[in-house]
Amino acid sequence: MEKDGKIITLNWIINIAVTILFIYLAMRGIDDLTGTYKIDETIRNTKELRVALEKYYQLAGDYPDLTKSGVNLNLYLLDYTDAKGNKISFAEIYGKKTLAKTYGSNSIIASNNVYNVSHFENSSKEGGWNYNYSERTGEIHPNLPDDIYVEKINWNRQ
Template sequence: MNVSKIKIFNFSLIPVLLLATLFFISIAKSDNSDIDYARKMMNDIKHLRISIDSYYLKTGEFPDLALEGAKDDLTQIKYKFDNGEEINFAAIYGAETLVATPEYKNLESTNQVYEVSKFKDISNNGGWNYNKKTGEIHINLPYNFFDQGMDWNSF
């Protein structure tokens, strides 16, 4: 192989490497909002379930998340013991407002809590489905909402 062929090969390889680098940079910076939304919702439901269980362990009853106005003021949900001590759900949850499902596709962002007795009777229009008798709560989103094949009613 002579020197001129090596130089041509090296110079023709530079644009290819440059294009490959730009391609990988664009992938790394691409919008992963679907994944981020799904990950955030999984963390939100986990935190909410832990808070509901903690409230139950401390009070012996599940919080009334469907109480009028409670979604925007969780301090309304409280349990008062006979000795006057009070347990507040907002303190256990760590926030005064219930987290909302995100605005995405054709749904608005909402933290509405729908009280349900059967999780087959749901609206899939955002917010939360909650059974106060059992403390069971699920995200009220349609199947495959973030285009990841997830059945949100099972979470």
């Protein structure tokens, strides 16, 4: 009888250990999937933003001031009428009222704040976007640390 009790206890311990291992591996798999999704979406959002910036530049002859207060939440603040009477709207070119957010993590919140930087390697890496407005280059990158998602990516080169 005592031997049967030990076997039952051992079976319970093994079952609990296997269950914990299964949950741990499942959670890692979910983290990998969400990390991959965040990478893909960040790259897609960066491309969309860059295309809109270039289309705007072709119409306006200059890049929009995305660093201006409140613009990230309301792109229509950039609307204006040029000398020929044409309305130029970054929001309409971009196809969205607000700037896309970069995804967050355990240490960084999702953000669509835009920081005016000329040296991307020296950025704060606290989420949002790094944009070289002061030199009028139109260059924009996610303001993220290299290891924010599953893979290590240098966001300053993306």
